[in-house]
Amino acid sequence: MKHPLYLQLLARLKQDLQVLPDKPDETPRNTLDCLWALAAGQPLAISQVRDAVIDDLDLEAQATLNALVDKRLAGTPLSHLTGRQDFMGLVLKSSEAALVPRRETEILGRAAIGKLQGLDVEAPWVVDLCTGCGNLALAMAVAAPQARVWGSDLSEEAVALARENTEFVGRPDVSFYAGDLVVPFDNEEFLGRVDLLTCNPPYISSAKVEQMPEEISGHEPHMAFDGGPFGIKIIQRLIQDAPRLLRPGGWLLFEVGLGQGEPMKQRLERNDAFDQVEVFVDDHGDVRALAARRRR
Numbered sequence: 001m002k003h004p005l006y007l008q009l010l011a012r013l014k015q016d017l018q019v020l021p022d023k024p025d026e027t028p029r030n031t032l033d034c035l036w037a038l039a040a041g042q043p044l045a046i047s048q049v050r051d052a053v054i055d056d057l058d059l060e061a062q063a064t065l066n067a068l069v070d071k072r073l074a075g076t077p078l079s080h081l082t083g084r085q086d087f088m089g090l091v092l093k094s095s096e097a098a099l100v101p102r103r104e105t106e107i108l109g110r111a112a113i114g115k116l117q118g119l120d121v122e123a124p125w126v127v128d129l130c131t132g133c134g135n136l137a138l139a140m141a142v143a144a145p146q147a148r149v150w151g152s153d154l155s156e157e158a159v160a161l162a163r164e165n166t167e168f169v170g171r172p173d174v175s176f177y178a179g180d181l182v183v184p185f186d187n188e189e190f191l192g193r194v195d196l197l198t199c200n201p202p203y204i205s206s207a208k209v210e211q212m213p214e215e216i217s218g219h220e221p222h223m224a225f226d227g228g229p230f231g232i233k234i235i236q237r238l239i240q241d242a243p244r245l246l247r248p249g250g251w252l253l254f255e256v257g258l259g260q261g262e263p264m265k266q267r268l269e270r271n272d273a274f275d276q277v278e279v280f281v282d283d284h285g286d287v288r289a290l291a292a293r294r295r296r
């Protein structure tokens, strides 16, 4: 038998909650379950709330819950309220310091882990650029414990959150640096040494960034989305700069926006630095990630 407040707030969320297409895991019910748990003092991600035993709320906690539901309905992302976000089976810390990892980025994550597991290298070197909260870097580090993993981001705030996440997922050896694209690794230690380079870059055109829903534009860093006038400014730089870091036979993998897959595939195929190009598609058949092998 559910508490009357639960039933009342569930009805409100069912009526008013707008779930964004790129956060498909959220429902009125699991949103309420997460917020109820939070009001009871347990910050949980969606995946954790299903089996959690959650306490009843006293009057003060009920007021907290009402305020949390108001904030969610006003557009604050669920994971900013709970401070938790699921990504590829991991629970990560989340905040306004970095993009909330999206389910669609798991396409790139799975492709990268597949490549990593296929490498004939004892302790592969892995670098994740535009790392945000460190989700891809840490998913790879957890899936391939033998790998040495580094990440970087232009945003100092994102790097600080990524560093917190290393402890949170149990890979405190993963290092994160602040800097522009490949710059933190553009030195003798890394040049020509990296086995796998991943990147989920900003790829939305500047004009479209202005039109994004309030839940995104009002709460997530613009720097995480803005890919310049045509959306591909960072991707172009990545394709140009990544080969310097990769060893012959090493792989570059990156995410692209809808409609960018075919032109970026052609660009990689025309580039002499690469000798093999692969695409990875979503459930609708749209290309959402690309892989290119550094020429041997």
Ligand SMILES: C[S@@+](CC[C@H](N)C(=O)[O-])C[C@H]1O[C@@H](n2cnc3c(N)ncnc32)[C@H](O)[C@@H]1O
Pocket: 098, 099, 100, 101, 102, 105, 129, 130, 131, 132, 133, 134, 135, 136, 152, 153, 154, 155, 158, 179, 180, 181, 200, 201, 202, 203, 221, 223, 224, 225, 234
């Ligand atoms: C789309 S988000 C990806 C975040 C995270 N990797 C993920 O998959 O959720 C892009 C990230 O690129 C970072 N960024 C933007 N411009 C950059 C640049 N020139 N060099 C490095 N990072 C940059 C942003 O701060 C943001 O964290």
